[in-house]
Amino acid sequence: MTDPWDGPAGRGTRSRGARVPRPRTAGPDRAGSPGGRGAVGARAGRRPGEARPAGRGRRLLRTAAITLSLIVVLTAGAGWLFYRHLDGNLHSVSLDGKGGTEKADAFGRTPLNILVMGSDGRTSTTDCRLGGGCSRTGVQTGANADVQMVLHISADRSNATVLSIPRDTMTRVPACRDGATGRATTGYYGQVNSALRYGPGCQVATVHRLTGIPVDHFVELDFSGVVKMSDAVGGVSVCVSDDVYDTYSHLKLSRGTHTLKGVAALEFVRSRHGFGDGSDLGRTVAQHIFLSAMIRKFKSAGTLTDPTAVYRLADAATKALTVDDGLGSVKKLIGLAADVNKVPARRITFATMQTAPDPADHDRVVAAPGAASLFAAIADDRPLTTGNGAHPGSTARAAASAEPAARIAVTVRNGTGITGRARALADALTDQGFRSATTGNASGPATTTTLTYGPGHEAAARTVARALGLPSARLEQGTGTGLTLVVGSDWPSGNHYPGTATAAPAPAGPKAAVGGAHASTADQGKTCAKVSPYKTVTLDGVAMTPAQAYTAARGRPDSDVRSDSDG
The missing domain is CATH 3.40.630.190 (LCP protein)
Structure with missing residues (x-):
């Protein structure tokens, strides 16, 4: 590959106008002779024998550099405008x-x-x-x-x-x-x-x-x-x-x-x-x-x-x-x-x-x-x-070892005598994704909290118990349908049963997950x-x-x- 301005690439060359003049004698090529070097030099605005300047090459290099700079600036500007355009599209x-x-x-x-x-x-x-x-x-x-x-x-x-x-x-x-x-x-x-x-x-x-x-x-x-x-x-x-x-x-x-x-x-x-x-x-x-x-x-x-x-x-x-x-x-x-x-x-x-x-x-x-x-x-x-x-x-x-919260509705009864206690736990259940919860007062005061479930609803009851931290000893099977939580005086406040910790289930493997x-x-x-x-x-x-x-x-x-x- 050659460089159009500097000759063969990778090797510096001397400008054609930079040759060292040698002594001259009068003759056919003397200054002023028609067609002689002096005439060419005169037409070019130089004295006979003067070295040809490197200005043309420099001007071309300078023009190329300016052009390249403009291309870089315009390209960067176009890229910036492109990003601005795309960002402007987004909502x-x-x-x-x-x-x-x-x-x-x-x-x-x-x-x-x-x-x-x-x-x-x-x-x-x-x-x-x-x-x-x-x-x-x-x-x-x-x-x-x-x-x-x-x-x-x-x-x-x-x-x-x-x-x-x-x-x-x-x-x-x-x-x-x-x-x-x-x-x-x-x-x-x-x-x-x-x-x-x-x-x-x-x-x-x-x-x-x-x-x-x-x-x-x-x-x-x-x-x-x-x-x-x-x-x-x-x-x-x-x-x-x-x-x-x-x-x-x-x-x-x-x-x-x-x-x-x-x-x-x-x-x-x-x-x-x-x-x-x-x-x-x-x-x-x-x-x-x-x-x-x-x-x-x-x-x-x-x-x-x-x-x-x-x-x-x-x-x-x-x-x-x-x-x-x-x-x-x-x-x-x-x-x-x-x-x-x-x-x-x-x-x-x-x-x-x-x-x-x-x-x-x-x-x-x-x-x-x-x-x-x-x-x-x-x-x-x-x-x-x-x-x-x-x-x-x-x-x-x-394995269907538990019922999902989204399918479970719970009736919550207040046996504590504390106003709003049933409502508080009903809201806690719906906040955890349970389907719905209705509230009311228990038939009388209760000292112990119990969760009663009807036949076929044990899995759902265990899901509720895990969500509330309720011990399994508080679960009872009844003859009715659905789930009823009676809040006793042993649970006067909070959304998690006192003195228990929620046990994290063992992670299921990929086979069970899919x-x-x-x-x-x-x-x-x-x-x-x-x-x-x-x-x-x-x-x-x-x-x-x-x-x-x-x-x-x-x-x-x-x-x-x-x-x-x-x-």
Whole structure:
């Protein structure tokens, strides 16, 4: 390689105009002779025989240096403007500690627990068009968190867990107030997804209360956000086990593998009638398949090293997301992406909270006994995969040794004669996630506190006893139904029975934690979403399976075809 200004690279050369003049005699080349060196020198403004100056080279070097400096300044300025542009896209909200605080490990490293929420809000004309349901109401206010996933990244960044909480889960929503809208609640028992109506902080607080997992970050996106993100990554490859047409989400795909982007991707992640048993449980599994594919694409060669792709993704992400203040900058989101990227796909576990039918409404669910082990594993930063990524028994069943608090209602009777004593303990129970508690006075003074349970409710009674520190000797089986706590004069104050300590249960292993949780890992690229075999959809007023609806709607283009034509 040669330098155009200095001759061969790595070797200094003397300027052609710097040759030493030699003595001259009169002759053909003397000064003034036509065409002689003197004439050339004169035309160049030099005396005959004078050395040619190096100024031209210096001027060119100086010009190049100035140009390079300008390029550096402009590039840095463009980068600064780029970051300012992306930061300006983001909308952030303060959580004020509503979801607890993650604890550092012995080496000072801190795990991350982030609630990822998908909103069903129709708060813009775009979301009305994508989500439907605005034909009579128009653009609406408020939203539900129809998708709720707790993303846990371990303190050492060696493993991660994505826990889905079905939207139909019944739980206790705490007292909340949305700082942006002023909308408030004193607390109630209802669907977990409804807490978003009182702001993202309320949704975080509700999930923290349900699971016991400290959550101090959140990410929220709406319908249009899913469309933008899937477009930004160039589509996501998914597989369906059979022909499927969900007439509610409008997802229509033939059996096999498809690359979905835009509206087609939204239809897939929204489909609840197309997969599994037609409930929200089947939808969470399909969403895990979609996210696993997206993670694999992020990690594939070239996705995150292509500047154009990175810009497109960053621009779409910041426009699509609402986050907490702790993630409220591009730099912090890039740091989060880097943390996720450190975890091998084989050590990213997807799981759905174990559920049981709600005793009061079989169209709703509550946390099942096995969920306590899963919650505890995440809260304690314990991995759900082995070192080589093998998954420990995803179909195993956890022992139902305890009843989850969310399913238990307690009647509290005051036998102390102290005003408000029953109410205080009832509030303490609901604060710990118990379903509900009614209060009243005992039939007479009681010197000893007792917890009476009806046939088949011993497990529930033991769950209450553990929560209150009540000795097993205070539990009695009765002939009635449900649970009744009579507070005696031996417990005049406080929310924990005097003189006892709450015994921490032994940590459950990964096998118990994921039992019945439909667990999978992000490296499982050949998994297909299981199309529902039941008549979960309706076409022209006739109930059908999603596969039958696909056949009956041959004239309607498939979702991936419609998505390509729209693009």
